[in-house]
Amino acid sequence: MKNLIILVFTVITMVSCLTASSSLTIEGTGDSQELLRELAKAYEKKYPNDFIIIPNSVGSSGGIKKLMASQCELSRVARPLNQKEEEKGLKNIIFGYSPIVFVINGDTKDTTLLEKNIIDIFQGDLTNWDEIANIGLTGKIYIVNREEGDSSRNVLDKNILDFKKIEKPAGTTAFYNQEAVRILTKNKNTIGYLAIVNTKNTNLKIVKFNGISPTLENIKNGKYKLVTPLGLVYKGKLNRLAKDFIIFLKSKEAKKIMYNYGVVSNL
Numbered sequence: 001m002k003n004l005i006i007l008v009f010t011v012i013t014m015v016s017c018l019t020a021s022s023s024l025t026i027e028g029t030g031d032s033q034e035l036l037r038e039l040a041k042a043y044e045k046k047y048p049n050d051f052i053i054i055p056n057s058v059g060s061s062g063g064i065k066k067l068m069a070s071q072c073e074l075s076r077v078a079r080p081l082n083q084k085e086e087e088k089g090l091k092n093i094i095f096g097y098s099p100i101v102f103v104i105n106g107d108t109k110d111t112t113l114l115e116k117n118i119i120d121i122f123q124g125d126l127t128n129w130d131e132i133a134n135i136g137l138t139g140k141i142y143i144v145n146r147e148e149g150d151s152s153r154n155v156l157d158k159n160i161l162d163f164k165k166i167e168k169p170a171g172t173t174a175f176y177n178q179e180a181v182r183i184l185t186k187n188k189n190t191i192g193y194l195a196i197v198n199t200k201n202t203n204l205k206i207v208k209f210n211g212i213s214p215t216l217e218n219i220k221n222g223k224y225k226l227v228t229p230l231g232l233v234y235k236g237k238l239n240r241l242a243k244d245f246i247i248f249l250k251s252k253e254a255k256k257i258m259y260n261y262g263v264v265s266n267l
Contacts (some may be wrong), residue, residue: 023051024241028063028076030056030177031098031151031195032230035261036076042257043248050241057176060151064090064233073242075233078151078195085233092231095249096263098195099214100155100226102207105190109136112208119162121191124170129189137189143171144183144192152193155228195228196262219264230263 026036033054040052054076058066063075064085081092102113112134120126121141129137146153157164174180177198184192185202196214199206206214209226218224234242248254250267258265 022049022241023053024074024239024245025053025055025072026063026074026076026232027055027058027066027072028233029060029078029151029230030198031060031078031228032076032096032197033057033177034200035096035098035197035230035258035263038257038261039249039254040245042253043245046248047244050244052241052245056178059176061149067233067235073234073239077231077233078228079154080229080231081233088235090233090235092233093246094229094231094266095246096230096258096266097219097227098197098230098261098263099219099224100152100193100228101196101199101214102191102193102209103184103199103204104135104137104207105184105204106135106137106188108205110134111205112211115160115162115210118160118209119166122163122169122171123166124168139189142187142190143169144180144190145169145171145173146180146193147173147175151228152195155226156193159225200261214262216259216262216264229266 033056037054040054043052044050060077060079063072063077066072067075068088077092078098081090102118104111113132117126117132122143122145126132127141129135129139129141172183174183174192177194180192180194181198181202184190184204196206209224212218212224214224214226219227232246238246255265
């Protein structure tokens with residue numbers, strides 16, 4: 001009888017372990033926030049006892065701080081690691097490449113802007129949409145900028161020489177992606193820039209920068225150069241759930257989701 005009780009207890013314990021739920025928190029940038037939420041949903045559908053938590057953006061650096069403070073298992077970034085971060089033993093798995101796009105809220109007849117147009121707008125020299133005939137908008141240009149050091153702005157500074165030279169950018173500064181999206185989608189005649197992931201299911205029109213669209217083909221062949229890496233950062237050994245989620249990101253299902261969000265898979 002004693003042996004039978006021990007056997008039953010052992011079986012119950014094993015079943016409980018097999019069915020126990022696990023969670024994985026991924027803090028960080030807003031550039032991959034909505035994409036990872038969609039990927040998390042797909043993963044959880046396959047593995048209902050696992051939960052992937054994607055909190056609102058605290059920025060790439062904010063996510064790394066939380067990782068270092070053991071407040072999350074992975075952090076999401078939209079930039080390479082710097083030397084100090086690498087010296088702390090952090091490792092970055094780049095799972096995709098996302099275009100950074102200029103966007104307009106308005107009923108445009110054309111979405112092509114030249115580099116000169118962009119510079120003139122963001123440094124405050126060009127203030128009215130009527131001055132850009134092909135766009136087809138009228139009235140004042142409202143601008144949403146990002147703070148210095150933001151991953152999206154870093155991409156523009158790196159690839160558009162004169163953009164980096166703008167000492168006092170015009171317009172409102174948004175400090176998080178969700179704030180930028182809220183302002184842009186709420187106000188007509190507004191222009192700003194975001195990771196393409198954040199334009200999904202919005203009323204924002206994506207700009208053809210110098211006539212080049214941010215298509216997957218143009219990203220792959222290097223024609224569209226305003227691109228940022230999307231990574232997952234960790235320290236030490238990955239736990240079971242983190243490993244499984246990264247393996248899932250390599251699947252055809254995950255790559256299809258990335259494709260639908262305009263992101264090129266790197267896995």
